[in-house]
Amino acid sequence: MLVSSHHLDGDWNNGGTGPAVLVRNAIKSYGTGGKRSSVLAGFDMNVQRGTIYGLLGSSGCGKTTLLSCLVGRRSLNSGEVLVFGNKPGTPESGIPGPRVGYMPQELALYGDFTIKETLQYFGRIYSLPKAFVKEQLAFLSKLLDLPPSDRYVKTLSGGQKRRVSFAVALFHEPELLILDEPTVGVDPLLRRSIWDHLIRQSVDHGKTVIVTTHYIEEARQANTIGMMRSGRLLAEQSPEMLLSHYRLSSLEDVFLKLCMEGSGNHPADQFNEPVSIITPSDEINHAVGLRQRSVEGHDNPSFDRNNRIDVSQGNIDQQRHDNCPQLPVIHTDHSDAADGVNSAANCNDWCQSTGNANRVKQRKCRNQAASMSSLHRLDALIRKNYLISLRNIGIFLFIYLLPAFQATIFNVTLGHEPKDLKMAIVNDEVNSRQGQICNYTTDCSYSMLSCRYLRYVNKNIIQVPFENISDAMEAGKNGRVWGVVHFGHNFTEEFELRQTEGDSATVENIMRSRISVNMDSSNQQIDVFIEKWLMEAFRDFLTNFMTSCQYEPEAGYIPIVFLDPVYGKKDTSFTEFMAPGLIISIVYFMAVSLTAGVFVAERKQGLLDRSLVAGVTMIEILAGHLFNMFTIIMGQTALVFVCMLVIFNIPCQGNLALAVFITCLQGFVGMCFGLLITTACDDEATALNLSQASFIPLLVMGGICWPIEGMPYYLRYIAYSMPVTYAIESLRSIFSRGWGIEEVDVYAGILISIAWIFVLLILSLIVVRTRKYSN
Numbered sequence: 001m002l003v004s005s006h007h008l009d010g011d012w013n014n015g016g017t018g019p020a021v022l023v024r025n026a027i028k029s030y031g032t033g034g035k036r037s038s039v040l041a042g043f044d045m046n047v048q049r050g051t052i053y054g055l056l057g058s059s060g061c062g063k064t065t066l067l068s069c070l071v072g073r074r075s076l077n078s079g080e081v082l083v084f085g086n087k088p089g090t091p092e093s094g095i096p097g098p099r100v101g102y103m104p105q106e107l108a109l110y111g112d113f114t115i116k117e118t119l120q121y122f123g124r125i126y127s128l129p130k131a132f133v134k135e136q137l138a139f140l141s142k143l144l145d146l147p148p149s150d151r152y153v154k155t156l157s158g159g160q161k162r163r164v165s166f167a168v169a170l171f172h173e174p175e176l177l178i179l180d181e182p183t184v185g186v187d188p189l190l191r192r193s194i195w196d197h198l199i200r201q202s203v204d205h206g207k208t209v210i211v212t213t214h215y216i217e218e219a220r221q222a223n224t225i226g227m228m229r230s231g232r233l234l235a236e237q238s239p240e241m242l243l244s245h246y247r248l249s250s251l252e253d254v255f256l257k258l259c260m261e262g263s264g265n266h267p268a269d270q271f272n273e274p275v276s277i278i279t280p281s282d283e284i285n286h287a288v289g290l291r292q293r294s295v296e297g298h299d300n301p302s303f304d305r306n307n308r309i310d311v312s313q314g315n316i317d318q319q320r321h322d323n324c325p326q327l328p329v330i331h332t333d334h335s336d337a338a339d340g341v342n343s344a345a346n347c348n349d350w351c352q353s354t355g356n357a358n359r360v361k362q363r364k365c366r367n368q369a370a371s372m373s374s375l376h377r378l379d380a381l382i383r384k385n386y387l388i389s390l391r392n393i394g395i396f397l398f399i400y401l402l403p404a405f406q407a408t409i410f411n412v413t414l415g416h417e418p419k420d421l422k423m424a425i426v427n428d429e430v431n432s433r434q435g436q437i438c439n440y441t442t443d444c445s446y447s448m449l450s451c452r453y454l455r456y457v458n459k460n461i462i463q464v465p466f467e468n469i470s471d472a473m474e475a476g477k478n479g480r481v482w483g484v485v486h487f488g489h490n491f492t493e494e495f496e497l498r499q500t501e502g503d504s505a506t507v508e509n510i511m512r513s514r515i516s517v518n519m520d521s522s523n524q525q526i527d528v529f530i531e532k533w534l535m536e537a538f539r540d541f542l543t544n545f546m547t548s549c550q551y552e553p554e555a556g557y558i559p560i561v562f563l564d565p566v567y568g569k570k571d572t573s574f575t576e577f578m579a580p581g582l583i584i585s586i587v588y589f590m591a592v593s594l595t596a597g598v599f600v601a602e603r604k605q606g607l608l609d610r611s612l613v614a615g616v617t618m619i620e621i622l623a624g625h626l627f628n629m630f631t632i633i634m635g636q637t638a639l640v641f642v643c644m645l646v647i648f649n650i651p652c653q654g655n656l657a658l659a660v661f662i663t664c665l666q667g668f669v670g671m672c673f674g675l676l677i678t679t680a681c682d683d684e685a686t687a688l689n690l691s692q693a694s695f696i697p698l699l700v701m702g703g704i705c706w707p708i709e710g711m712p713y714y715l716r717y718i719a720y721s722m723p724v725t726y727a728i729e730s731l732r733s734i735f736s737r738g739w740g741i742e743e744v745d746v747y748a749g750i751l752i753s754i755a756w757i758f759v760l761l762i763l764s765l766i767v768v769r770t771r772k773y774s775n
């Protein structure tokens, strides 16, 4: 193969003379079983420090896959990747982290940020000083011809967005730049400017650059070119050597020739000797000239800003900088962040001890130390989340107010008595054909008692008189009335006989003294209400009649009486029964869907990959979201309680603070469940579907709208194993019984909610640790 003569066991720790990146026999495939597709098939690569490496290959040959393995976002199936002598992803490698600047192929920017805010976000992630951020912003704006920094990213053209994306990769001046097609959509002048910058970064500052490009000819400006096909390296040499060896004038022709020579499987192994440099185009002349001038000094004022400092200290500083991250790292069993801090602290000590660090080097050391701080990154993430919320203030307010709005809808619509229910009344006691009308008596006379009874029927029932039972039944069948109430011809006489006969009343007498009702029982709730009202009407009628006859009012009524309730009040409304369940379910489900949606949206927006490569851990990203969600849940809970208790007067007999606490806990349970969904799902739709799928089972089985005692026994076990069930019982006990935390029904809800939070968090962490996330 046409390769330069570096060895696998390069001198990694001799002050930075070993290869920056080394890949050996890399194998990577996607999918499993029959769907398995091989992307890297024994790929080798050797990138020297302080050089530019142009990686060329046809679309889909695995370039992006390789780069994602270099930045620690993916891992190989087998083979070895070493970056600065360490495996990416290990704490000692510093990658992901500030040592690498990554420009992914996707834009990986927040549309809602301005250019300035985008760079400020990364400034915070890397803990860069404000003055440096400002300086870099001005410098990169000029270099990359960026639009005004207060322009929102979403309003930029495709090319402008790519330049902003490029600026992000360059921003913290990393040791290793990994750029996936940085010059796509960039005009030729700007492209030259970008390459000039890359060359200066490599020559003057010893930065290593790996760049993929589809513009094969622009790769002539690289020190080394790696030509790749079908997951293998066809050649790895300087562009000049490639051109001269094949005696061709363009790299494109070389690539074609290489592909044809061995169909990508038999690289030109025969060639190993250096050959004379051919520089046929102006571009190459320019590039070579630039490299030359860069070594000697500077000719481009736009780069003099901080390069002068580095050039003066050139090699010494570079060696120190290279050494920094390779200082011994204290290995602990703590988190990545802790390891990172140790590593950074060692570096910082070393840098300070030299006593010779110039401004730039001090900054780098400081950056490296501080950027490892998890708190800084968390701060950056939390600010970013709030900024995004503010940028979408309409949606944000909607989210904040939605639970209160839902609670309002619940109170306005549910639990009220149905009104204007038509009932057919067939009263054969009153012969209207003969001009008879109801005689409403109030004394003790047994006269037209049917009419007297009907006066006590609840006003929510509209009495519709019918001549005969068949017409009334027909109206019932047609849905014009909810039922038929029928009094026989001699209802009053039969009723009187039954009263006087008492226990000796005959069956015929009993049958004829009844008020018979046929209900349309298709609507259970209406059926229950009408039945209740007709029964109540009879009780009131009888009480009135007995009183007027100076009998004991309750003498003729069924001998069961409901006295004052132990807890609550008589006729507790359905609204009051449902309120605790509703409060919990609203807060819980808002938390589930918000958390599930927000993180997947973050992945979709694209900055996730970039943040992760910058050294932000998945746990920090999740913690940032949880912090933002926490404030939202607190606000939502407060608004729901105000709505329920103050506006709609739902009574709370117990400790309000305890009720709010349990509700907030349930919000956190929902948040953790959302977190689990979000960590397990790859796309927004699946995450939202999953969160919605959990809605109905919880609603019907959590005891929100139906008592758990009404469920089959086997279902009760499932119901009680749900996260909301005990909390709803707790809240109900506080609301209607006024119970405190000493009661088992109340503290069970608290303890079980806390247990759920832990279980869901641990499951989420397990998923996070076992998965690699990408946009």
Ligand SMILES: Nc1ncnc2c1ncn2[C@@H]1O[C@H](COP(=O)(O)OP(=O)(O)OP(=O)(O)O)[C@@H](O)[C@H]1O
Binding pocket: 030, 031, 039, 057, 058, 059, 060, 061, 062, 063, 064, 065, 066, 105
């Ligand atoms: N997550 C994935 N799951 C399955 N296949 C994938 C995945 N990512 C990439 N691939 C496949 O792997 C192959 C290599 O993809 P990769 O993105 O690395 O190519 P590339 O060389 O960067 O292409 P381009 O130049 O067009 O960006 C492609 O066939 C692609 O479809």
